[in-house]
Amino acid sequence: ANTTNYTPANGTLTFADGETEKTFSIELRNNTNINGNKTFNLDLSNPVGTTTPDVSSVVTIIDDEVGTFGSGSIKFYRSTFTASERSGIATVEISRVGGTSGTVSTDYKTDGGTAVVNADYEAVSGTITFGP
The missing domain is CATH 2.20.130 (S-adenosyl-L-methionine-dependent methyltransferases)
Known part of the structure; x- marks a missing residue:
């Protein structure tokens, strides 16, 4: 921007x-x-x-204007997420905003940081799909 x-x-x-x-x-x-x-x-x-x-x-x-972008956008619900080691799970929320026309999807994966894969967390990847 x-x-x-x-x-x-x-x-x-x-x-x-x-x-x-x-x-x-x-x-x-x-x-x-x-x-x-x-x-x-x-x-x-x-x-x-x-x-x-x-x-x-x-x-x-x-x-947030409608038209060719009427399918909206996919974004993280928050810019940062925190989780306690004790809880054993980190929940990440994704939102579709600015339009709901059609089906949209995005890939996700864990990537980098100071935490160590398989020692501090398990790597994940996949696809999230929002349908009409």
Whole structure:
């Protein structure tokens, strides 16, 4: 996405002792064009007082106009998912948004990260299909 799709933002997040979560907002710019989903990157950098490395994430702006994109888009319900080792399972939710025309599908698979396949988790792959 270029900056006509969102308002660029930057700043500093400071965690007080005992705090575990922070949020910030990015203003999206709605349009009436059918032009598909757009993405932009989020970066956390220059950590102070922690050993956390620089990290990135991707935000997908879902095109909510109807027309040739009436089949919608498939996306993760959340940008991150967490699971306790004790629970033995990580549940990942997928959503179809912006249209429900026709049948759509997407492949999925586990890939990389700091967890070790077969030691910390079992690799999975498959196809998710949404039907009318």
